[in-house]
Amino acid sequence: MxxxxxxxxxxxxxxxxxxxxxxxxxxxxxxxxxxxxxxxxxxxxxxxxxxxxxxxxxxxxxxxxxxxxxxxxxxxxxxxxxxxxxxxxxxxxxxxxxxxxxxxxxxxxxxxxxxxxxxxxxxxxxxxxxxxxxxxxxxxxxxxxxxxxxxxxxxxxxxxxxxxxxxxxxxxxxxxxxxxxxxxxxxxxxxxxxxxxxxxxxxxxxxxxxxxxxxxxxxxxxxxxxxxxxxxxxxxxxxxxxxxxxxxxxxxxxxxxxxxxxxxxxxxxxxxxxxxxxxxGVQLSVADSTNPANGHTCTDSVKHWGAAGSCRDDGNGHWRQVVLVDKDGYPQAGIMQKLIDSYGLTPEVALQDNVDCNNADPTTDSLPLDPKTKCLFTLPLQPPASPF
Structure with missing residues (x-):
C-alpha cells in the first residue's frame, strides 16, 4: 500500500x-x-x-x-x-x-x-x-x-x-x-x-x-x-x-x-x-485428559489432527487437545496452516494460548502494536469434547 x-x-x-x-x-x-x-x-x-x-x-x-x-x-x-x-x-x-x-x-x-x-x-x-x-x-x-x-x-x-x-x-x-x-x-x-x-x-x-x-x-x-x-x-x-x-x-x-x-x-x-x-463461526474444540482419553496420548492427538490441532502435555499426566473447527465442527487444517504461514501465528499461540485467554480481549481503546501479544487473536470455545 x-x-x-x-x-x-x-x-x-x-x-x-x-x-x-x-x-x-x-x-x-x-x-x-x-x-x-x-x-x-x-x-x-x-x-x-x-x-x-x-x-x-x-x-x-x-x-x-x-x-x-x-x-x-x-x-x-x-x-x-x-x-x-x-x-x-x-x-x-x-x-x-x-x-x-x-x-x-x-x-x-x-x-x-x-x-x-x-x-x-x-x-x-x-x-x-x-x-x-x-x-x-x-x-x-x-x-x-x-x-x-x-x-x-x-x-x-x-x-x-x-x-x-x-x-x-x-x-x-x-x-x-x-x-x-x-x-x-x-x-x-x-x-x-x-x-x-x-x-x-x-x-x-x-x-x-x-x-x-x-x-x-x-x-x-x-x-x-x-x-x-x-x-x-x-x-x-x-x-x-x-x-x-x-x-x-x-x-x-x-x-x-x-x-x-x-x-x-x-x-x-x-x-x-x-x-x-x-x-x-470458526471456533476451538477443546478436550483434556479429564475426558475419556481411550488410552490416547498427546502424540496421538497431534498425528491425528495435523495442522488443525495442538496438544499440550504438562508432564504430570494431564494434557489438553485444541482443534480449530468451523461452525459445523469440522477441522480446519488449511486455515490453521495459513495462519502459520502468512500471519506469524503458531499452533501454541493460536490454539493453546487462545484457550488460556478464555475469550479475554487485551484491547480496550486501541490495539497492542506487538502482533504476538497474548489474546490479540481470539476465537470462541466449544464445550469440552472427547479427544477423537
Whole structure:
C-alpha cells in the first residue's frame, strides 16, 4: 500500500527534512535559543513561567484564547485557525517577534496545531489501511463472514491505534510508549466516536469507512476548537495543560501513510484475522485428559489432527487437545496452516494460548502494536469434547 500523501506539519525553525536540530542564523546570533526538547522545557521551568504570564497578562475570552495568549507575547498575527483545521500558525524566529522564553511556548503551540492537522490527515490514512487490509484477510483465509455480527467498535479501536501513532514531534515511533502518549491525548481531548449499534460490512468495508472518517474528523475538529477556546490555564483543556512538560517542544516532521502502516499492520492483520474467523463461526474444540482419553496420548492427538490441532502435555499426566473447527465442527487444517504461514501465528499461540485467554480481549481503546501479544487473536470455545 503506497502512501497517499504526507500529513504535513508547519516547519519548526531549525528543523530540516533530515531531523536536524541546529537553529538558523537569523535571530540566533543576537537571540540564541536552546535545543527544542522537553529537557529545555524542564530546565527553564516553562510551566511555571507560562502559568504566571497567563495569570498576569491574559484575560479569558469566549473564544480563541490561544490567539489571545500569543498576542500577549507580542504576536498578534499568530492564528492557529480562523476557520477550522488545515491552517498552520507560525512562531517565527527567536525574538522575531516573540522574546525568550515565551517563544518556546509559542513553538509548542505551533507544534500542537501541526499535530492536530496531522491527526486529521492520518484518519484518512487509517481508513485506507483498514479498507485495503480486511478484504485481503477474507480472501486470504477463503472465508465469507456475514455483515451483521462483528461490532464496528472493533474497527474504531484500530483507527484509534493508527492515529495514536502520530507523534507530537519528530518521526513516527513504533514503541508502546509512543503509542501510549498518543492514545492518552486522543482519549483525553478527542473523545473518539463509538458506533454501538453498527456492524462491520465485510462485503464492502471501503465504502463503510467513509462514516468512520467523518465521525473521527468531526471529533478532532471539536477537540481542536475546545482547546483553542478554553481559558489557557484551564486544568483540562487549556493550551498550557496540553503543552505542559514540553511534550510538544521539538522538531516537527511529516507523517506518511507508510509510516503509520509500518507500525500497526502486523498486529492489525492478526487481530483482523480473528475478527473475520469469529464472524464466520470458526471456533476451538477443546478436550483434556479429564475426558475419556481411550488410552490416547498427546502424540496421538497431534498425528491425528495435523495442522488443525495442538496438544499440550504438562508432564504430570494431564494434557489438553485444541482443534480449530468451523461452525459445523469440522477441522480446519488449511486455515490453521495459513495462519502459520502468512500471519506469524503458531499452533501454541493460536490454539493453546487462545484457550488460556478464555475469550479475554487485551484491547480496550486501541490495539497492542506487538502482533504476538497474548489474546490479540481470539476465537470462541466449544464445550469440552472427547479427544477423537
Amino acid at each position: 503506497a502512501a497517499a500523501a504526507a500529513a504535513s506539519s508547519s516547519a519548526v525553525p531549525g528543523a530540516g527534512n533530515d531531523g536536524s536540530t541546529s537553529l538558523p542564523a537569523t535571530g540566533a546570533t543576537s537571540c540564541p535559543a536552546e535545543t527544542l526538547s522537553a529537557d529545555t522545557w524542564t530546565k527553564l521551568d516553562l510551566d511555571k513561567f507560562l502559568a504566571a504570564w497567563a495569570k498576569a497578562n491574559v484575560t479569558a475570552a469566549k473564544s480563541n484564547n490561544v490567539q489571545a495568549l500569543a498576542q500577549s507575547f507580542g504576536a498578534p498575527n499568530f492564528f492557529c485557525s480562523r476557520s477550522g483545521l488545515d491552517n498552520f500558525c507560525n512562531a517565527g524566529q527567536p525574538c522575531l517577534p516573540v522574546e525568550l522564553p515565551a517563544w518556546y511556548g509559542l513553538i509548542a503551540i505551533q507544534n500542537w496545531n501541526s499535530y492536530m492537522n496531522s491527526l486529521n490527515t492520518a484518519i484518512t490514512f487509517g481508513s485506507s489501511i483498514i479498507s485495503l487490509t480486511l478484504p485481503g484477510i477474507v480472501s486470504d483465509l477463503s472465508i465469507s463472514p456475514p455483515d451483521d455480527v462483528t461490532p464496528m467498535k472493533n474497527l474504531y479501536k484500530a483507527m484509534t491505534t493508527i492515529i495514536g501513532l502520530v507523534p507530537f514531534t519528530g518521526p513516527v515511533a513504533t514503541g508502546a510508549s509512543a503509542l501510549t502518549q498518543g492514545i492518552n491525548f486522543i482519549m483525553g481531548q478527542i473523545n473518539p466516536p463509538e458506533p454501538t449499534d453498527k456492524f462491520v460490512s465485510w462485503s464492502n468495508v471501503a465504502a463503510q469507512m467513509g462514516t468512520v472518517v467523518t465521525g473521527y474528523q468531526s471529533q478532532v475538529s471539536a477537540g481542536f476548537k475546545k482547546i483553542l477556546d478554553a481559558p489557557v490555564d484551564d486544568a483540562t483543556s487549556g493550551i498550557l495543560n496540553v503543552i505542559a512538560k514540553g511534550a510538544f517542544l521539538g522538531y516537527s516532521q511529516n507523517v506518511t501513510q507508510a509510516d503509520l502502516q509500518k507500525g500497526v499492520l502486523d498486529s492489525f492483520r492478526v487481530y483482523g484475522a480473528g475478527l473475520a474467523l469469529r464472524a464466520q
